[in-house]
Amino acid sequence: MFETFKKDYYRMTGTKFSLFRFLFSYITEHRVRFVYTYRKLQCINKRRYLSRLVLFIHHRHLKTKYGLEINPDVKIGVGLQIAHPYNITINNGAVLGKNVNLAKGVSIGQENRGGRMGAPIIGNQVYLGINSTVVGKVKIGDDVLVAPNSFVNCDVPSHSIVIGNPCRIIHRDNATEGYVGFLVD
Template sequence: MGVFAKDTFHYFGSEGVEFGRLLGDFGYRYVFYLRMCQTGGLRKLIFTLPRKHLSRKCGLEISPSTQIGEGFYIGHPYGITVNAGAKLGRNVNIHKGCTIGQENRGHRKGVPTIGDRVYLGINSTVAGNVAIGNDVFIASNTFVNQDIPNHSIVIGNPCKVIKTVNATEGYIINLV
């Protein structure tokens, strides 16, 4: 199963490309264009223009050079920024207004590394050279600028970490 087939499974629970949904769901369509651009060659040439068009239409700033694991999900695909140097693991869900950004000075200078099974709620921000563990739920409007351990819920600004087993259960489905 290819990377986009795994993304499709994460979205809908099925492996085949959902052409009807490809037309109607901007998040799914953007992930399709992004994956096609990541393959390089002729596909990159063909899908760069539609990806850029959808980027401008929805305010999505996610570079094809960004390392993104299988099962990537964009919910409410508007106003999302992911730094090109960031690394995202498998089964990452990202939502409207999220920023995964770089810090340019200090001891957190750099970009985040996001683990597997991470849910980023609406308007959440992860900034700097921080590591987000596996099975982490980042609540809406949360600002994260510190390392987050596995199996955690993160809320607020400054962020508060609550250790929780199965933190993303029910929020991230159809794992690949």
């Protein structure tokens, strides 16, 4: 868990992990607090009831205060970066890859009927812009930039930019260059 969080920390702050920097960031930045509790809840021993309860209450407080609806059950790869951590919603069935950037107002939800019934699978090195929405059992490839205020309800190939509603897909190599930085393995 701690190695995963160190990679998340590097993506969020752009600095190597040290105890002093972590404590300072934990106190001053709620995105660091949220991601730390999220990762900790994912790996804490189920038999440690009191520790898990305290951590769960703290995580729940952060979720409520900042509108971050990301449960510990969501599968997110290493290098998670929450850029502007307010009003982000991710469905429990969604799967996010490595080096994913989430901006303010992002919604990743499921569709409850039809051919796209289910939750999205999002690849590696993906940037989801402000107020973008990804809905249904769709696959978003690697190196994809979803522009702000876009609505995605179709599969998106790798190396693409997605714009608008309905979504328009534009092929571009290095689509996330300049948007997804401080990549981790």
